[in-house]
Structures are given as structure tokens and as C-alpha cells.
Amino acid sequence: MKFASWNINSINLRKEAVLNWIITQDIDVLGLQEIKCEEANFPKSFFTDNNYFVEVIGQKGYNGVAIISKYPIEVLNRNIPNFIEEISQARYLEVKIKNYVFSSIYVPNGNPINSEKLKYKLSWIEAFIEHAKGLLKFEMPVILAGDYNIIPEEIDCWDEQVWKNDALAIPDIRFKFREIKNLGYFDSFRLINKNKCEWSFWDYQNGSWNKDHGIRIDHILINSYGADEIKDCKIDKSLRGLNKPSDHTPIFATF
DNA sequence: ATGGCCGAATCTTTCGGA
Numbered sequence: 001m002k003f004a005s006w007n008i009n010s011i012n013l014r015k016e017a018v019l020n021w022i023i024t025q026d027i028d029v030l031g032l033q034e035i036k037c038e039e040a041n042f043p044k045s046f047f048t049d050n051n052y053f054v055e056v057i058g059q060k061g062y063n064g065v066a067i068i069s070k071y072p073i074e075v076l077n078r079n080i081p082n083f084i085e086e087i088s089q090a091r092y093l094e095v096k097i098k099n100y101v102f103s104s105i106y107v108p109n110g111n112p113i114n115s116e117k118l119k120y121k122l123s124w125i126e127a128f129i130e131h132a133k134g135l136l137k138f139e140m141p142v143i144l145a146g147d148y149n150i151i152p153e154e155i156d157c158w159d160e161q162v163w164k165n166d167a168l169a170i171p172d173i174r175f176k177f178r179e180i181k182n183l184g185y186f187d188s189f190r191l192i193n194k195n196k197c198e199w200s201f202w203d204y205q206n207g208s209w210n211k212d213h214g215i216r217i218d219h220i221l222i223n224s225y226g227a228d229e230i231k232d233c234k235i236d237k238s239l240r241g242l243n244k245p246s247d248h249t250p251i252f253a254t255f
Numbered sequence: 256a257t258g259g260c261c262g263a264a265t266c267t268t269t270c271g272g273a
Contacts, residue, residue: 009272010262034272036263061263062271109273149273168273203273204260217273247261247273 003102004030004252005145005218006239007201011035011066014246015043018068019050021239027252028070029097031104033147035064042066059090065104065146071097083127091124100255101138105146110167118167121149125176132221133183141226141255144185147248148219150177152187155197156216168217180221188220188233188253198235201248209240220253229255 004027008014011032022030035042039058047054053073056066067073077094091106107128110121135142151169154160163169181187189198199214208214222230233253240249 013262034262061265109271111273163273166273201273205273206259208260215273244261 001028001098001100001255002026002252003028003100003143003145003220003255004250005033005104005147005220006030006250007033007106007147007218007246007248009034009036009246009248011064012037012041012043013244015046017239017242017245019047021236021250022052022068023050025236025252029100029102030068030250031093031102031145032066032068033064033091033104033106034062035066036062037064055093055095057090057093063090063106065090065093065106067093067095067102067104069095069097073097076101077131080124080127080131082130083124092128099140101135101140101142103144103146105144105148107147107149109149110173113165113167113170121167122172122176125173129176129179129183132180132185136184136223138223139225141229142185142223143226143253144221145251145253146219147217148177149217150174150219151215151217152177152190152219155195158199158213158215163215168215185221185223186227188222188226188230189216189235189251191222191227191230192233199237199249200235200251202240204247218248218251220251222253226253226255231255
């Protein structure tokens, strides 16, 4: 089974790229982030006509997550259950597919760091950590895949000096990532690739792709049952070189 | 070809992203 995550930055602009990729790479389950549309505007039939199952948590204009699967989807949660806010943002979808629990996750960005946005990011992650703790009750692989907006360590960005004061890399945020891991989750990419420097995001600005100025912020976290079964984890950077690409590339793990 | 983003909605400008 291949489980993937891709911040697509508008599903309607890139639905053909998504379908083409999951077919050519033989992806079984794909979590999407930043679909940037309400559920009614998600191109569901484009995927269901090709025999995929689709679940969507939409929002107008920005955010939004979805899951596309070769196999039937049982929805477990349409948000983080213990995260209460006045207007819920579409950032979390948790499902069961076959004998796997899988989530598509879009963690808030948090910039600028001297603002309510960072506080929101921290409180969102804290609620997520509490929830992830509860997910450890499942005696099967739990796969928490998404755009975490966290650069876990110095080796996960092209230049630590550029990023060290950013909401993606400040110590408080890196600490949260370690907190999740310390619950008993593994960073799939790092589990498989001990020292590799690879990126999943290159900014549209400043010619970042051409200069290879990237960062690794899209992650697939797995519990110990997942770690027992994992065979490989790869970032497919080729997608960033397409015409009209998303600024993120997909990451996938094979079980 | 050395020169700097992109997407959606509020739409010839603003906001959010990272």
C-alpha cells in the first residue's frame, strides 16, 4: 500500500496532474491540502469516474483538505475533535481505509511570529498532539500525513540562517514536532533516509526552484505499527518542475 | 534572456501563503 501527501495549492487548477501522478506512481491513498475550494466545487466526479473514492473538507478560497483512495473510505473525524473555535478552518480529515488510519493534515503557517497567527498555530498543534495521543489506541498503522509547516531540523532546509527566525523553524515549533515524535510517532522520511537533505517545498518567489532553495515541511508520521510495516518513503520532486506547479511536491510512503 | 510569485475572491486589488 502506498500512502501519499501533497499540498496541491488549488485542486481545480491541478486535478489532471493529481490523477496522472496517482496512476503512474500507483498511489493507493492520497491526502491533499490547500484544495482552496468548498466541497461543492471539488472535482469529485473527475476522480470517482476513474474508480477512486473521495472525501472532502472544503472551505471558500483557502485551506481545505481531501483524501482520494482506491478503496472505500470510512470517515472518523472531520476536524480535530478537541479543537474548539468560532469558525472552524478546514485543516483536518481523518479516515479509516482497509486496516489503516490515515489523516490529511494542514497545519497553520504561523507567520509573522509576533502575531496571533503564531499563537493560533501553537494552539492548533497542541490540540493535534492531544488527539494524536488518543490515536495510539489503534492496534493498526496510523499514518498522519500532511503539510506540517515545520522544518524539523537544520538539515531540513537549504539555509538555517534564512529560516531560523521563521514560524516554520523557531525553537517552540521544532519542540512541538519532537513532542509528537515522543508520543511514539516516527518521521517516515527520516526513518528511511537517515541523513538525506531533500525538500518538499520551494517558494514561487526568488527563483527558489532553480536555485534549489527548498525546505522539508511535508511529513508522513506513523505509529509503531506503521514503522513495523514501512518499506520506503520518498519525496517526488519531479512534480515541482511541471508547468504551473504547486509550490509543494508530494511525499509517499510504501507499506 | 540577467531578474523574481501565485491562487481565489473581494476581481484591474486584496489577502493568505511560506
